[in-house]
Each structure stands twice: as structure tokens, then as C-alpha cells.
Amino acid sequence: MSSSDHRPDGQTLTVSISPLFSTPVLEWLFWLVLAGMVYALTDNFDEPIAEYQFGASGWPRVLCAALAFGATAQLLYKLTRRRAEREKPADPSSGQESKPAHSGLTLGAKLQRAGVFLVPFLYLYVMPEIGFYVATPFFILAILLLLEVRSIKALISVTAVVHGLVLLIFTRFFYVALPVGRVEGFYDLNNWIIAFVRTGM
Amino acid sequence: MIEFLNGTLTLFGDPTAVMIFGFGLIGGMLFGAIPGVNMLTLGAVLLPFTINMDPNHAVMLFSVIYCAGVFGGAITAILFNIPGAPENAPTCFDGYPMTVQGKSGKAIGAAVSCSAIGGVASAIIMMAATPLIAGWAVRAFGPQEIFALIFFGLAVSASVGAETLWKGWLSVFAGLLIATIGTDPVGGVPRFNGGSVMGFEFSSYYLSAGIHFIPMILGFFAVSEVFVQAMSIAEGKRKRPKASLEFPSLVEFWSVRFTMLRSMFLGFFAGILPGIGATLAAFLGYSQAVRWSKTPERFGKGELAGVVASETANNSATGAAMIPLLALGLPGGALTAMIMGIFQIHGMEPGPLIFINSSDLVWVTFAAMFWANLFIVFLGWLQTKTVVHILNVPFRWLAPGILLLATIGAFALRNLTIDVWVMFLAGAIGFFLRRTGYSAAGIVLGLILGKLGESAFAKSMQLMDYDVFGFFSRPIAAVLLIAAVLTVASSIWNEIRGRELQKALID
Numbered sequence: 277m278s279s280s281d282h283r284p285d286g287q288t289l290t291v292s293i294s295p296l297f298s299t300p301v302l303e304w305l306f307w308l309v310l311a312g313m314v315y316a317l318t319d320n321f322d323e324p325i326a327e328y329q330f331g332a333s334g335w336p337r338v339l340c341a342a343l344a345f346g347a348t349a350q351l352l353y354k355l356t357r358r359r360a361e362r363e364k365p366a367d368p369s370s371g372q373e374s375k376p377a378h379s380g381l382t383l384g385a386k387l388q389r390a391g392v393f394l395v396p397f398l399y400l401y402v403m404p405e406i407g408f409y410v411a412t413p414f415f416i417l418a419i420l421l422l423l424e425v426r427s428i429k430a431l432i433s434v435t436a437v438v439h440g441l442v443l444l445i446f447t448r449f450f451y452v453a454l455p456v457g458r459v460e461g462f463y464d465l466n467n468w469i470i471a472f473v474r475t476g477m
Numbered sequence: 478m479i480e481f482l483n484g485t486l487t488l489f490g491d492p493t494a495v496m497i498f499g500f501g502l503i504g505g506m507l508f509g510a511i512p513g514v515n516m517l518t519l520g521a522v523l524l525p526f527t528i529n530m531d532p533n534h535a536v537m538l539f540s541v542i543y544c545a546g547v548f549g550g551a552i553t554a555i556l557f558n559i560p561g562a563p564e565n566a567p568t569c570f571d572g573y574p575m576t577v578q579g580k581s582g583k584a585i586g587a588a589v590s591c592s593a594i595g596g597v598a599s600a601i602i603m604m605a606a607t608p609l610i611a612g613w614a615v616r617a618f619g620p621q622e623i624f625a626l627i628f629f630g631l632a633v634s635a636s637v638g639a640e641t642l643w644k645g646w647l648s649v650f651a652g653l654l655i656a657t658i659g660t661d662p663v664g665g666v667p668r669f670n671g672g673s674v675m676g677f678e679f680s681s682y683y684l685s686a687g688i689h690f691i692p693m694i695l696g697f698f699a700v701s702e703v704f705v706q707a708m709s710i711a712e713g714k715r716k717r718p719k720a721s722l723e724f725p726s727l728v729e730f731w732s733v734r735f736t737m738l739r740s741m742f743l744g745f746f747a748g749i750l751p752g753i754g755a756t757l758a759a760f761l762g763y764s765q766a767v768r769w770s771k772t773p774e775r776f777g778k779g780e781l782a783g784v785v786a787s788e789t790a791n792n793s794a795t796g797a798a799m800i801p802l803l804a805l806g807l808p809g810g811a812l813t814a815m816i817m818g819i820f821q822i823h824g825m826e827p828g829p830l831i832f833i834n835s836s837d838l839v840w841v842t843f844a845a846m847f848w849a850n851l852f853i854v855f856l857g858w859l860q861t862k863t864v865v866h867i868l869n870v871p872f873r874w875l876a877p878g879i880l881l882l883a884t885i886g887a888f889a890l891r892n893l894t895i896d897v898w899v900m901f902l903a904g905a906i907g908f909f910l911r912r913t914g915y916s917a918a919g920i921v922l923g924l925i926l927g928k929l930g931e932s933a934f935a936k937s938m939q940l941m942d943y944d945v946f947g948f949f950s951r952p953i954a955a956v957l958l959i960a961a962v963l964t965v966a967s968s969i970w971n972e973i974r975g976r977e978l979q980k981a982l983i984d
Contacts, residue, residue, distance in 0.1 A: 303913075307647060314654060320672030325664030328935055329943060332666035335931045336657045343650045350643035353972070385711050392707040393908075396700070396880065396901045404894055416877040423710055423873040430874070438878045442885070452889045 300354040307347030315340040391422045407457030407466035409447075413439050443473045481604060484840030485848070488537070494841070497534050501541030502849055506856060508542075509549020509561045516546025516562070520815045532823040533838045537845040539816045544596050544795050544849040545856075546812075547755055551588040551788055552860060556581060557879055559699040563690060563925065564755035564791040567763035569698050570918055571776060571783030578779050586724035587781055588788040589857030591737060595789035596850030598741050599748065599796030604843045607800045607832075610749060618750050620936035621948055625957035626750075627930040630757065631922065632961035633764040635968075640914025642972040648916040652923020653930070659687025662932040683895040690924045692887040692896040696903025697910075697917035699883045703876050704908040710873065729781060736766045736782045737789050744790030748797025755794035757929075760922055762790025768964070777918075792853075796846055803827055803839060 318333040318340070325331050399415040416435045425431055446452040447470055456466035488494050508519040519542055527535035550561020555572035568588060575584040602610070631649055639645030658669045671680035730737075740762035747758035766786035767776045776783050802813045806827040820827050825835060832839055887900040907917045941947030949955040 314669075317669060317672055321661070321666050321668050323666060325661070325666065328663045328939060330935070330938070332661035332664060332668055335661075335934070336654065336668065339650055339654045339657065343647065343654065346643055346647045346650055350641070350647065353641070353643060388711045389708060392704060392711070393905055396904070397898075400894065400897055400901060403897075412881065416881070419877040419880060420873065423707055423876055425873050434874045434877065438881065441878070442881055446885055446889075452885060453892060454885065454888065455894065 300351050300358075304347050304351040307343055311340040311343040311347070314343075388422055388424075391418075395419060395422060404455050405457055405459050406462040408454035409443070409466045409469040410457065410462055412442065443469070447473045448477065480836070480840045481844055481847070484837075484842075484844030487533075487837065487841050488844050488848070493531075494534055494537065497538045498541055498845055498849070501538045501845075502545045502852055502856065505542035505545025506549040506853075506860075509546035509565075510552050516542050516549075517811050517815075519546070520812055524815055524818060527819050528822055532819065532825065532835075533841045535819045535823070536816055536838055536842050539812065539819065540799065540842050540846045541849040543798075543812050544792070544846055545853065547791050547795055548588070548592040548596075548788070548853050548857065551592065551784075552585060554698075555584045555588060555784070557699065557875070558702040559879065559883065560694055563694060564759045564794075565787070566694050566698070566756075566921055567759045567787035567918070568784055570763065570787075571778070571780045573698075573702070574777070574779035575781070575784065580723070580779065582723045583725045583729070583781065584784050585857070585860070587730075587733075587784045589854055589860075590725070590730070591740075591785045591789040592792040592857070593850050593854040594737060595741050595744055595792035596795055596853065597847060599745050599793040600843065600847040600850055601796075602745060603796040603800055603846070607804050610797075610800055610804075617953060619951070620933040620940060621951050621954040622957065623750065624930060624933035624937050625948060625954040625961070626747075626761075627757075627926050627933065629957045629961040629964070630761050630764060631926060631930075632964040632968075633761075633768045635919060635965075639916035639919060642968050644913075644915045645919050648910070648919030649923040652920035652925075653927040654923075655688050655693070655920070656924045656927025657931070658684055660685065662928060663935045683893060686891070687928075688899060688924070689890060689896060690921060691890050692900035693903045693924055694921055695883040695887055696900040697907040697921060699879055700901060700904025701907030701911065701917065703879055704904060705911065706872055706876065708908075725781060733782045733785045735769070736786050739765055739769065740786045740789035741793045744793025745797040747790070748794030749800050754798060755791040756925055758794035759787045759791040760925070762786040792850065795850075799842070799846070803831060803842075 315337060318336050322333040323331060395415070395418045399411060399418075403411045413435050416438050417431060420431055420434055425434070446454070456470070457463045488498060504519050505516050508516050520539060523538070523542075527538075530538075546562065547564055550565035551568050551572070552561070554560040554565040554568040556576055558569050558573040560566045560569055572584045572588065575581065635642070635645040635649045639648055660667055667685055670682070670684035673679070743761045743765060744755070744758040747761055748754060763776075763783060763786045766782050767773045770776065770780075770782060772780075798813050799816075802816060804827075806817070817827060825831065825838075883900060884897055887896045888894065890896055910917050910920075937948070948958055
């Protein structure tokens with residue numbers, strides 16, 4: 277869809293309008309698919325409840341409809357607003373605004389950004405296996421490295437202080453039960469750490 | 478007045494009582510401030526020990542923990558975007574942006590002062606009118622009024638933190654939908670914990686308990702903040718927030734006097750209603766501050782009134798929550814239920830007769846809550862002068878600690894790793910929500926109020942024989958529903974008019 281036939285600077289308009297159009301439609305489709313999927317799932321528990329005629333699925337279905345309605349209203353709003361913006365003369369700065377923020381990033385920076393998201397999930401994945409007490413120092417180190425802490429002294433001292441405080445507060449004083457791992461050697465090691473931290477109690 | 482003075486003398490004339498008072502105050506503040514543990518953790522740990530305590534001391538201890546715990550979570554909410562407890566979540570909306578702008582001292586100063594003002598006012602009303610108010614609130618507020626109140630709260634606060642009204646509502650609907658995971662509140666039918674979609678079979682035992690809002694709050698606020706800051710560091714754009722010790726001036730306090738009064742009233746009102754409590758009080762206080770502000774667009778970006786509204790309202794709810802407990806024996810939340818437990822352990826039954834049979838206990842409790850709220854100012858001031866300096870520590874060093882606190886907080890809730898997965902997923906989603914203009918606050922609001930709203934709606938429908946117009950036969954429900962509808966209509970109108978104005982300017 278292009279409005280280039282109406283304006284002499286059609287090329288500029290095509291470039292600036294396409295993302296404006298595609299994003300709201302994609303957003304609308306996202307919400308619609310989500311609402312549709314959730315609605316389909318409500319069939320799994322669409323059973324009557326004694327003395328409540330709307331059943332277990334009534335409320336979630338109303339919410340699915342509300343999501344679809346809201347998404348459609350948003351799409352219509354954005355499309356009509358776009359029409360107003362189309363009337364606006366091309367703004368040289370608008371091209372810069374629509375430029376993705378990460379376009380100038382190096383491969384290292386991109387990996388660093390991906391790492392920030394992936395490391396917590398990796399930590400969560402290994403924690404039940406090797407235990408909180410063993411996995412945590414490595415997690416702290418990984419986060420510090422991802423946040424560009426390069427000094428060996430800082431890496432060691434921050435890891436020691438944060439891990440030490442967590443052990444002291446949550447394990448020694450509050451007795452918070454944290455995963456001790458399922459893998460044999462790690463299970464014993466985690467329990468040994470707990471026993472060590474609680475020495476004298 | 479005489480009874481209050483007697484209660485105060487009994488409290489401060491007994492060294493054991495003073496020690497217990499101090500322990501409750503500091504313990505409540507600390508437990509309220511550390512994510513992963515909260516005032517309920519402290520209460521649960523201490524409950525068995527109350528068997529051997531004097532009942533006056535035991536009830537007083539828990540009342541003080543309640544007041545201090547509700548305030549404690551504000552500090553971490555303001556400094557690190559980590560609400561210590563759900564009732565401090567709205568404090569993050571403006572408190573943390575103020576920290577980023579180098580106004581952390583003002584934000585904490587406002588939180589300290591308003592928590593104390595809200596709490597003291599609530600304690601005074603509690604002392605003056607407990608039996609009267611309790612009777613009225615319980616008679617006048619049925620499921621219809623509670624549903625209408627929740628609908629009104631959602632209508633007002635839907636657009637908080639969102640780029641547009643539509644994004645705000647979509648966020649709220651998403652939160653309400655997440656709240657339906659678990660079991661249906663009427664028949665206990667399992668929902669969304671198994672089945673098939675597009676030929677893909679799934680089943681999860683963990684989802685039967687639903688998605689708890691605490692991991693979601695920790696994810697949306699604390700974890701997503703770490704992600705945002707980490708991205709800024711990767712892009713070389715991060716600026717360190719300046720630690721500031723500057724308290725709000727009297728002029729600034731004067732400018733938010735109506736917000737304070739309104740939040741006080743709303744907080745007190747929400748606190749009386751069983752099951753509503755300080756969390757909804759804080760959200761209602763905040764949403765009404767946005768509703769009545771001349772500059773609503775500044776909320777969510779570091780507006781002092783946002784912190785004032787949330788903190789006044791949640792502390793106002795503490796005194797109010799004691800009213801149905803003492804006067805009618807109806808605990809409104811988990812901590813008041815523990816206090817009820819103390820009464821039962823000691824063979825007492827809360828209710829109208831408690832004012833006659835255990836007058837000492839009632840007045841020592843009232844006096845303790847009053848003084849605890851006043852002491853919050855002093856302890857909060859000390860905290861402001863000390864804790865704010867944590868901001869001088871580089872964020873790179875604090876981030877692992879923040880993530881670990883959030884991890885432990887999410888895990889310790891139910892000892893489930895899935896809660897930690899939910900938290901990190903919410904963190905990642907929260908990061909993208911911030912970039913796309915959706916509202917994390919809206920999702921959290923929907924999630925917190927969803928179950929309560931559905932339950933109240935179902936009960937209302939059953940009571941009214943499925944006649945929707947039955948809501949309008951009850952004056953309070955009718956007023957709240959009409960106000961909600963008008964709020965929605967006016968916000969849609971403002972959104973459209975805003976667009977037309979924009980078009981006119983372009984023309």
C-alpha cells in the first residue's frame with residue numbers, strides 16, 4: 277500500500293509510511309491470534325458449574341473478546357492517525373527516528389545484549405540441577421562480565437560480597453530453602469555449603 | 478482521649494512492651510524492604526512465639542509490624558524499582574523515575590512523610606469510630622459494590638504508564654486474562670493448565686495454582702529495569718542517577734495536599750473492606766491522583782504526587798484494616814488473619830464485646846499503631862540519609878544483587894522454580910513492553926484485581942439472578958459503575974480529541 281501517486285515526493289512517503297502501516301497491523305494480528313488461541317483453549321474447560329450459568333469459560337471468553345475489540349480499536353485509531361500524518365509535509369528527522377536503535381552495534385555488542393537476556397534463563401535451567409549455592413557465583417560473574425566489569429579485583433570482590441550477603445541473610449538468618457541440586461556431587465556440595473553457613477547455630 | 482493516653486502510658490511504661498514495639502518497627506521495615514521476605518514472613522515466623530507472650534504485647538507487635546512493613550517496601554521501590562511488597566508497586570511508577578532524575582531524596586522524603594501522615598490519620602479515625610464504621614462498611618459493601626469498585630479502579634488507571642489509552646486497556650485485559658490461569662473461583666474448575674491448541678498437547682501441574690502476581694511484579698519492575706540498564710551500558714548511554722538528600726519542600730507538600738487527602742480517604746475506605754486492603758488502596762490512590770491531576774501526562778515520569786498518592790493510601794489502609802477485625806472479627810488480609818489467630822490462641826474472640834472485655838488490649842494496639850506511624854518519620858528520615866548512598870555504588874555492581882534478590886523473592890514465595898521462570902519471562906516481556914508503549918503497571922493491576930473482580934462479579938450475578946441492571950438498584954454500586962463508564966467515555970473522547978487537535982495543528 278502506497279500513497280506515492282498522490283504526491284510528487286512519493287518515494288519518501290512510501291519509505292516512511294510502510295513501517296507505520298505494517299507495525300499496527302502486525303500488532304493487531306498479534307493480539308487477535310493471542311485472543312483466538314486463548315479462546316480456543318477455553319474449550320478445554322467449557323463445562324457447566326452448578327448455580328453459575330456462565331460456567332468456568334465465561335469470564336475468560338469475555339476477556340478474549342475485549343482483547344480483540346481493544347486491538348481493533350487501536351488499529352483503527354492508528355490508521356486514522358496515519359491519515360492525518362500523511363497530510364504532514366515530510367519531516368527529515370522522521371527518517372532518523374524510525375531507524376532501529378541497534379543498527380550501529382558491533383557483533384560483540386549484539387552478543388552482549390543477547391547474553392543479558394539469555395544468561396538468567398541459562399542460570400534458571402542449571403540451578404535445579406547443580407543447586408543455587410554452586411550456580412550463583414557463576415551467575416554473578418557472568419552478569420558482571422556482561423555489564424563490562426573487567427577488573428579482576430572487582431569481579432572477585434563483588435561476587436564474594438553479593439554471594440556472602442545472600443548466604444548470610446537468606447540461609448543463615450531466614451532459613452530460606454533454595455534448590456540444592458539433583459546431580460549427586462552437587463547435591464552434597466550444596467548441603468555442605470548450607471551446613472557451613474549455619475555453623476554454630 | 479483518656480483511653481488513648483492510658484494505652485500510650487501502658488505501652489511506654491512497660492520496658493518489655495517498648496522492646497517489642499521497637500523490634501516490630503525495625504523488623505517490619507526491614508522485612509518490608511527486602512524482596513523475597515515480607516512482613517508476612519516475619520509474622521509467620523513470630524506467630525508460634527506469641528503463645529507464650531502477653532496477648533496485649535502479641536497483638537501490639539503484629540499491628541506495629543503491619544504499619545512498618547507497608548512502609549518498608551517503598552524504599553527499594555524508589556531506589557531500585559523493586560517494590561518490597563505489592564502495595565508498594567504503584568510507588569515504583571514515579572518513585573524510580575524520580576531517582577533516575579536525581580530526586581531520590583525527595584521521593585523517599587515524600588514516601589516517609591506521607592506514609593506517616595496516612596497511617597496516623599487512619600489510626601485516629603480507627604480510634605474514633607471503629608464500631609460505627611465497621612458496621613456500615615460491612616452492611617453497605619456486598620459483592621456488587623466490590624465489583625463496581627474494581628471496575629472503577631481499572632477504568633481510571635487503565636492508561637497509567639501506557640503510550641495510548643488503547644495500549645493501556647490492552648495491557649489491563651492481558652493482566653485480567655493471566656489472572657484467569659489456575660482455577661475458576663466459583664466451581665474450582667481447572668483453567669489453562671492443560672489441553673490442546675492447534676494439535677499441540679500440553680499439561681502443567683504448576684499452572685493449577687495460577688500465576689502469582691509477586692513474580693510478575695518483580696519481573697516487570699526489577700528484572701526489566703536491569704535489562705534496560707544493561708542495554709544502556711551496552712550502547713554506552715547509561716547515566717548514573719545522582720544520590721540526593723533533598724527533602725520535598727513545604728511548598729511541594731502544599732501543592733499535593735488534595736492528593737494526600739484524597740488518598741487518605743481512599744486508602745482508609747479500601748482498608749475497611751475485607752479482602753481489598755492496602756494493595757488496591759495504593760492503586761486506587763494512584764489512579765485517582767492521575768484522574769484529578771491537571772498534568773496527568775507527567776505521571777509515570779517522576780511526578781511527586783504519584784509517590785504521595787500511593788504511599789498515603791497504602792498506609793491509610795493499615796489502621797482501617799483493623800476496624801473490621803476488632804469490631805466484627807473479620808480479618809481483611811493475611812496479616813490481620815494472623816492477628817485473629819493470636820486472639821484465638823489466647824482464647825479471645827474479636828467483635829463488639831472486645832471493646833468492653835479487653836479494653837486495655839484494644840487501646841494499647843491503637844496507641845502502638847499511632848506511635849509506630851509517627852516513628853516511621855524518624856526512622857524513615859534516618860533511612861533516607863543512609864540508604865540513598867547505595868546509589869553511589871555503580872549499577873554494574875548492584876545488578877547481580879538485584880537479580881538475585883528478585884530470584885530468591887520469586888522462589889521463596891511457593892518454593893517453585895516456575896515462579897522464577899515466570900519472573901524472568903515477565904522481565905523480558907516488560908523490557909519489550911516499555912519499548913512498545915504498553916503498560917507493565919496495567920498488566921500487574923489486571924492480574925491483582927482479576928481474581929477478586931471475577932469472584933465479585935460471579936457472586937453478584939448469582940445474588941441478582943443474572944440481572945445486570947441489578948447493579949443499579951444499589952446506590953453505591955450504581956454511582957461507582959456510572960463513574961467508571963463516564964471515565965472510560967471521557968478518556969476515549971480525550972484520546973480522539975487529542976488526535977483531532979493534532980490534525981488541526983497539522984492543517
